[in-house]
Amino acid sequence: MELIDWLILSFTLIGIVVYGTLKTRGSKSVKDYVRGGNQAKWWTIGLSVMATQASAITFLSTPGQAFHDGLGFVQFYFGVPIAMVIICMVFIPIYHKLKVYTAYEILEGRFDVKTRSLTATFFLMQRGIAAGITIYAPAIILSAVLGWNLNILNIIIGLLVIIYTVSGGTRAVSVTQKQQMAVIFTGMFIAFFAILHFLPEDITFQKAMDIAAANGKMNILDYSFDLDNRYTMWSGLIGGTFLALSYFGADQSQVQRYLSGRSMKEMQMGMIFNGLMKVPMQFFILLVGIMVFVFYQFNLSPLNFNPSADKVVKESIYAEEYLDLEKEQIAIFQQRQETLTEYATSPSNSLKEELVTLNLKERQARDNAKNLIDKAAKDKLLDVETNDKDYVFIHFILNNMPRGIIGLLLAVILSAAMSSTASELNALASTTALDIYRRNYVPNQTQQHYVRMTKWFTFGWGILAIIVACVAYLAENLIELVNIIGSVFYGNILGIFLLAFFFKKIKANPVFVSAIITQIMLFTLFILEQYEIIKLPYLWLNFVGCVIVIVLAHVLQAIKKPDNLKSPGLE
CATH class of the missing domain: 1.10.287 (Helix Hairpins)
Incomplete structure (x- = not known):
């Protein structure tokens, strides 16, 4: 890297941190800190939701996924638009009506405190691990490629995020994510057109696509029910819809993004914007990976990119x-x-x-x-790590991009890491402070006390994420690993919410017990699949987990005496 790359990289990252800190400091109430004062407009919500999901893993791993396996991975996102419509029709009206601060708050009104706390704990478990991975993912790759110290990179990324997230809360996350998304889209478009420019003069975009198609890289749709294939039309539409419903509808890192909206209409428009843009965005990132594949058809690549x-x-x-x-x-x-x-x-x-x-x-x-x-x-x-999918794009950037553009694209990767990690820390802290700390331990304190404690929880989760990043080991393709971790929990969480929304006769105790049993079963199914004892691609865990918890709750309700708990929240 040249001086110009370092200047661009440093200016971009420090500028985002300083802007987010100065713009949003001084929150005095829980509403200001957790819900951003309900000032966000629909485009801010939409960009914030996209930035939360589009971590550094997306921009490092997805092009490598396309390089090796083609465009088929885009099927993973086919369920997102369907989920957005359901969330706008069902989830958002309920959240808005009850004026909740976290998604899990409604579970106490519908069931009881222990069900709320259990579901919040499931979220904290999976999202706490994921926060460490979103720091670790870019750090391990940049460390391997640039020769930087891995742990120092983990600490730098984590501390930059902690600074402005602790200072400004939800509003700081939303404000900075607009700048981060601008950097990300600018960098990816430059990369795409640069690759096209680097191809031989007689190789047009159409010819490049023909070459990719000749090697099976342009095959998007797979209609088979083959469980050996993780990504098919059906796993995307069914498993992907259930994953997206749980992620966008019951994961506090996403729910908190749209709860900051000015009105229910702004929230819904923001989510529809995300639903319309998500598949095209992922398709474009995969297309960049296809272009990298075509580039290496004409240029010698390493035998292993790591x-x-x-x-x-x-x-x-x-x-x-x-x-x-x-x-x-x-x-x-x-x-x-x-x-x-x-x-x-x-x-x-x-x-x-x-x-x-x-x-x-x-x-x-x-x-x-x-x-x-x-x-x-x-x-x-x-x-x-022998699986080099995650190193393909960064290798291309460092060895083929002009000076200055390298710094910008590294800023893309680190900006994405910061944006998604900030959302996760913000959500982890809010859930810990409101669903666990305030509800179970210190219920009657001032607004300033809970804001202060949320800041401390943000700091604590940030430090824990850095520690997870420092001890993590990459065992899967990054983009798959994060979704695998989520899928082990998401189906169960979604099922609990669907029981709350649609099955009014099901009481608290059957739901609580069935949720624990379902989580144990999901862990077991995942382990059995890892050892190839059964065939169950991780996307299907979302559907299976949701069905199991709903069925178990009905069975337990039928065989036990009904409890006398009232369900005032949603009836």
Whole structure:
């Protein structure tokens, strides 16, 4: 990185922190601090919701996902528009009517305190882990690629977020996220057009898409019910809808974004805006990954994009085998150049088949390289990430982008990390302060006391997130890992809310017990799937968990004497 990159990176990040701190300091009431004084307009809500979900993981991992597997991952988001409509029709009117500060507040009115506290605890568990990962994700990749100290990066990212989130609360998060989204979109559009510019002169965008299509990268829809395939039309529409319903409707990190709206209409318009923009945004990010794939059809790529993995194997007894694989990859690349030249001028099925064959050979070489890296790491008792999807885009940026643009795109990654982490810390602190601390331990204190405690909880969760980031180990593709963690909890949480909204005869105790049993079952199903004892892609856990908790609650209600708890909140 050159001086200009450092200046752009530093100016962008420090400017966001200073702006957010100065613009929003001085909240004196819980309403101001937790709900932003209910001043947010619909476009602020929409951008804030998008920024909360679009973490650094999105911009690091999604292009690499497309590079390896094509556009099929976009099916994961097909349920979002459906969920937005349901949330606008059901969730938002209830939240607005009851004037809640957190999503879990309504569960006390409908059921009881212990159900509210249990659901809030489920949220705190999964979101607390996720907050650490949103810091860890960009830090580990930037550390590996740039040679920066991993723990120092974790601490820097975490502290920058803590500063303005503690100071301004929800409003600080919303205000800064508008600037962060502007940086993010600017950077991604520049990256897209830069890649197009870097391609050979005779390779137009249409030809680039033809080359990607020839290698199966443009296949979007999969109508199969194959459980070996995580991303299909059905997993997206069914599992994705249930995931999105729980995430946007019952996850405080998202609910808090639209509870800050000026009116119910502003909240609903903000969510519809998010529903309309989410799939196109993810499609565009995936398309950037497709363009990176096409770029590396004409430019030699590393055998493994993770420089740490490359170093480990080259310093092991497997170095000779690894070098042979690199020579094989170069030979494949040279042969592919000849085929691509012919295909670009006169496409034919035979040339298309040859391209596919060559890319399959290269993929096999990459898989063999991963096996060697894994062996070398085990011999040295090291934890090395062989899955290099998350390193593809950052490798492209650092090795091909002009100076200045590198700093901007690194600012994109870190801005995204800050925006999503800020939302998570803000939500974790609000839930801890209001659903756990105020409701169960210190119920009768002043507004200033609860604002002060929410700030301390924000600081505490921030420190915990930094600690999680410092001890985390990357075991999955990042974009999948965060959604996997959520899916283990989200179905159960959503089911509890649906019981509250639509099943008025179900009482508190059956819901509480069924929620605990369901969570244990979801953990068990997830573990069984990890050991390949059963086939249940993580997206389906959202649907399965929701169904289980609802069915169990009905069964327990039927076999137990009805309790005498009233349900005043929603009736």
